[in-house]
Amino acid sequence: xxxxxxxxxxxxxxxxxxxxxxxxxxxxxxxxxxxxxxxxxxxxxxxxxxxxxxxxxxxxxxxxxxxxxxxxxxxxxxxxxxxxxxxxxxxxxxxxxxxxxxxxxxxxxxxxxxxxxxxxxxxxxxxxxxxxxxxxxxxxxxxxxxxxxxxxxxxxxxxxxxxxxxx
Numbered sequence: 001x002x003x004x005x006x007x008x009x010x011x012x013x014x015x016x017x018x019x020x021x022x023x024x025x026x027x028x029x030x031x032x033x034x035x036x037x038x039x040x041x042x043x044x045x046x047x048x049x050x051x052x053x054x055x056x057x058x059x060x061x062x063x064x065x066x067x068x069x070x071x072x073x074x075x076x077x078x079x080x081x082x083x084x085x086x087x088x089x090x091x092x093x094x095x096x097x098x099x100x101x102x103x104x105x106x107x108x109x110x111x112x113x114x115x116x117x118x119x120x121x122x123x124x125x126x127x128x129x130x131x132x133x134x135x136x137x138x139x140x141x142x143x144x145x146x147x148x149x150x151x152x153x154x155x156x157x158x159x160x161x162x163x164x165x166x167x
Contacts, residue, residue: 045097
């Protein structure tokens with residue numbers, strides 16, 4: 001049996017799978033009920049985090065994460081509205097479910113632009129970082145190709161969008 005309080009290596013959670021299916025169904029890529037997938041994803045995210053906090057003996061936090069069907073009836077959560085509004089809700093709930101999953105939430109945010117995130121007034125830059133910069137070793141050891149890439153894509157900055165992420 002795995003250590004219940006040890007580090008986990010989840011490649012994809014049930015909640016993430018359900019949100020992927022909801023998005024695919026909403027976009028017409030697969031058959032199936034997008035609302036069911038979406039609701040399953042929301043419930044699975046709550047259930048997962050509640051169980052993890054119980055395992056590590058933090059019941060005061062786990063009690064806050066007990067799923068309540070009323071959550072799904074809130075206007076910003078209920079699976080209603082236009083296709084764009086539904087995709088926004090899927091993206092936002094998926095982003096929330098991936099909160100403790102390393103960079104996965106950021107990667108998915110970059111792909112979908114959901115949820116809408118903007119830096120606060122005290123932010124150093126006026127956008128959320130959208131890429132990693134090239135490491136100094138690339139600049140030093142592969143300078144010609146580094147310069148070629150910079151000429152093609154734009155400045156080597158965390159605010160320069162990658163080729164597939166241009167507006």
